[in-house]
Amino acid sequence: MLKRKIYDDLLDWKRKSKGQTALLIDGARRVGKSYIAERFAENEYKSHIIIDFGNAPQDILDLFSYESSDMDLFFAKLSAFYSTLLYKRESLIVFDEVQQFPRARQLIKYFVADGRYDFLETGSLIRLKKNTENIIIPSEEEHIELLPMDFEEFLWAMGDEVTVPLIRKCFESKTPLGQTLHRKIMNDFRQYVLVGGMPQSILAYRNGKDFEASDEAKRRILRLYRDDVSKFAAGYEEKVYAVFDGIPGQLSKKEKKYTLSSISRDARFRAYEDSFIWLNEAMVINACFNATDPNVGLALSADHAMQKCYMADTGLLVTHTFMDTAFTDNELYRAILFDKLDINEGMIMENIVAQMLRRGGHRLYFYSRSDSANRVNHMEIDFLITEKKKISPIEVKSANYRSHSSIDKFRKKFSPKVGTPYILYPKDVMEKDGIWHLPLYMAMFL
Template sequence: MIFKRKIYEKLLEWKNLNGREALLIEGARRVGKSTIVQEFAKNEYESFILIDFARISNEVKDYFTRFSNNLDTLFMLLQNIYGVELKERKSLIIFDEVQRFPAARELVKYLVADGRYDYIETGSLISIKENVKDIVIPSEERAIKMYPMDFEEFCIAMGDKPLTIYIQDCFLKNIPLERGLHEKAMQLLREYMLVGGMPQVVSIYIESHKNFGEADRIKRNILNLYREDIMKINARYRSRVIALYDILPALLSKHEKRVVFGNIINGSFAEQYAETFFWLTDSMIVNECRKTDDPNIAPALNASETYIKCYMCDTGLLLSHAFNENEIMENEVYKQILMDKLSLNEGMLYENLIAQMLTANGHKLYFYTHYNEEKHRNDMEIDFLLSNNSKLKYKMFPIEVKSGKRYTTKSLSRFKEVYGKRIGNCYIIHPKNLSVKDDIICIPPYMTGLL
């Protein structure tokens, strides 16, 4: 099943460069990189060759080193092996799973300079960074990130594109949705939270007439793939990656949600986990959220190295990671969440969902807490802090996530008092319809991707 993906527009923009750069699409396993590139190749080129470096023979790999200085011979061999006629400036060559064969990535510099064809590389960063130590990364390579399907893409896949247009219109006008449509949007959002945005999972969910059990089976296959990939990495830090990967649901179910290194492996500390976070973040299995120490300054300039939250790249995967199969089925977890009746872990799922939606919209994630020495507790806790990234007119946009319909705004109000001059808009993301209270914009979670 082929879904409409927003990244297609970025591919069209790149194609208009007329071969001046190769394109590298980075993303976690199973987010749909290969599928969208093949669809793009079929629609936008007269012919294409897809070279899957996870499957090709050593003989074909050898061509890329033996004939790196003889591109005429290389192209002739590829055309004959794949039975495809390449046409100058009208054909695309795809390097799929390029992380498996870094020599091909290094050759991109010369392929782009040759100028005959266009080149797209796809790969999960699970191995890309580890496999580039001895090669020159081509400067003629543009990189873009691909994420799981966002909520808008999910709605379109479910046949509800008009609803997404209506949601955008209400957001821009700062008005609530009609009550019935708000309830419909929240129902779809709960489905999205349960199923997630992995295209293969969404596909089986639709084809099985919304069978959560079938969707859960595919999600567990993907989680197993991630675990298998972790077992292939450098043994020096493999055990720490596995340990952090395994306790992600437990971390997110706690109030603070941040990683306490000593709780992962007894006696461990932050410096030991530098490569662990580097690997998990670059593999895009997790969305990293760092504490900003001074909200008066752009978050990226003062992000903490030791106060970190890790959200799973896909909330549907997180749900399957958090519960075993028997727990999900025996306790009817899917049904309870769908009917908005599950209180256990609901905050964990909601906050992870918001992190996922913000990341897919291009935001780097930061949070802020302030410890009050007199009260011996945090008196300000901001779940997410977005920035306009301006150096001259810096503004920040604090966000609090509320999974329940009853809540207080003390923390956000206190934050407004202290940092008011730097604040653009304040947001609360809650299950209720859009409203504005005391200059705080309260939006339903399905509008998060529009921030």
């Protein structure tokens, strides 16, 4: 059993909603939506019914299509089909993979108004236009995202519930952890980076700390993602494949911005824009946009034609990078485990920071300005976040970095708006030159 933080959010929804809204869990494929919905149903209700619309019999689909006007008869038939007694205000009905049958989602309005039972939906690819274009989205539907398991959840799965509270305490007091403890946590963090946050990968790994079993689980997920592209991106699937397959190569570049000319000399953003949107809405990637003028706000100045595409799960990126070769040839496992990353492989650590910032509720932005005529104006800031109405620049560095000239230039140029600057790197907590240097794993608290 895997402990997930979203469970507390489900409890909070049940307590506050009291049946007045349904809850939709939105997330990428294989992120654990069905698992958490089933555990919640089993633990918190007197009875429950789970309808898997990915494999629902025709009798159930017909029930939704033709017999939903009589609620008494509808629920009586549903109860009889699943051989489950339903209790007023004590039963939960789960619509699993609801994107496969949009009609059921549209009926949520009437089920909630009926008020007898609670309703929980799960869906992947739920934001794609193809899965919503013929229905009216019910206003009685609340949304919650389920993202890959974070570092703390990974440690829980490994039987460790004490480390992250200690890290949080040191973060809040800006106190070093000490060499021995920091080394131990970085070792655990590197394992998390390699395994990733997909539940199937973690379950495969924790049985003997088997990286190869984890890698095979991630390969199955990546193949599933490719199958989804062929099903749900019909008409431009080749462009989605091209963008997706190019992610490791783009991130391995120094500046990491996605350059379409690497796909085709004649490629233009307008022709590929739908491909980036598809991958982002399928929650396969975390898109990071260039905020061209932080003075006016990050979202207001975001240039969507200039973006970095991080994988939503770093463990998947590690496998995706060497997808066409055997596990034994994947050099990233050795490089990360033994802290031997070269400059190109540093993309992995930048990707995990993007993943942790996204999990922390941040939209992802960076700052890039090129000026060959005047190097003073040339800047590359990996991430920008908003803290207390100020803009905090973040750079991801190796342990042996020599300078932070871009942060210095950024602080000078946007001084009235700049908050606390951060450098995330593999060493312990330190303050230098007015910049807080934090271990990579502390990105979860920013």
